[in-house]
Amino acid sequence: MSDAKDPGPRDAVADLVDSALKLSASVTQVVAEAVSGQPQPNRAGETPLQSIIRHGSTAATAMFATVMAASRTARAAEPEPPKPAPGATVSAGTTLRVPLSVDNPGQEVMEAITPRLTQVLHEGAPQAGLVVSFTPETLTVQPRDFEKLVVSVEVPADAAPGRWSVSFRLTDGADDAPITLSFQVVAAGS
Numbered sequence: 001m002s003d004a005k006d007p008g009p010r011d012a013v014a015d016l017v018d019s020a021l022k023l024s025a026s027v028t029q030v031v032a033e034a035v036s037g038q039p040q041p042n043r044a045g046e047t048p049l050q051s052i053i054r055h056g057s058t059a060a061t062a063m064f065a066t067v068m069a070a071s072r073t074a075r076a077a078e079p080e081p082p083k084p085a086p087g088a089t090v091s092a093g094t095t096l097r098v099p100l101s102v103d104n105p106g107q108e109v110m111e112a113i114t115p116r117l118t119q120v121l122h123e124g125a126p127q128a129g130l131v132v133s134f135t136p137e138t139l140t141v142q143p144r145d146f147e148k149l150v151v152s153v154e155v156p157a158d159a160a161p162g163r164w165s166v167s168f169r170l171t172d173g174a175d176d177a178p179i180t181l182s183f184q185v186v187a188a189g190s
Contacts (some may be wrong), residue, residue, distance in 0.1 A: 021048035093157035
């Protein structure tokens with residue numbers, strides 16, 4: 001016969017609860033590591049319940065950050081149309097240069113962005129005669145970064161005075177809204 005005393009129901013329940021807490025602490029640690037992408041080492045002297053709370057907080061914070069980043073990415077990854085400066089005026093025979101920032105709030109590289117002219121209007125009617133160029137001609141924007149784009153509009157000396165607008169797109173997407181720059185042309189020397 002054995003001298004060892006059989007554990008009573010109280011001891012069995014305590015062992016079961018202790019095992020469940022240790023298992024939960026391990027699972028929470030694995031989840032925190034997976035969600036945060038960083039190792040979550042055990043701390044000396046930490047109880048299983050303290051470990052569950054610490055790792056759970058880490059996992060919840062990382063999941064919240066992921067959801068927020070996804071919501072930002074879900075928004076259109078195109079720049080907001082620039083608002084022309086009030087009273088933007090250019091003299092005929094000169095060049096208007098407009099610096100823009102092309103932002104990429106997403107997590108994927110935006111490659112080979114090639115601005116293309118879609119429309120030139122004078123007093124609301126289609127018009128030719130302005131030379132529009134983009135510098136650089138093609139952009140690549142890294143995730144959560146921006147690149148500078150300069151739109152240059154050469155206004156010939158014989159351009160009609162009045163309200164002009166130049167519209168262009170950055171992508172070929174059907175939902176890519178045109179970006180419009182509006183300005184006033186005045187006669188040379190005015």
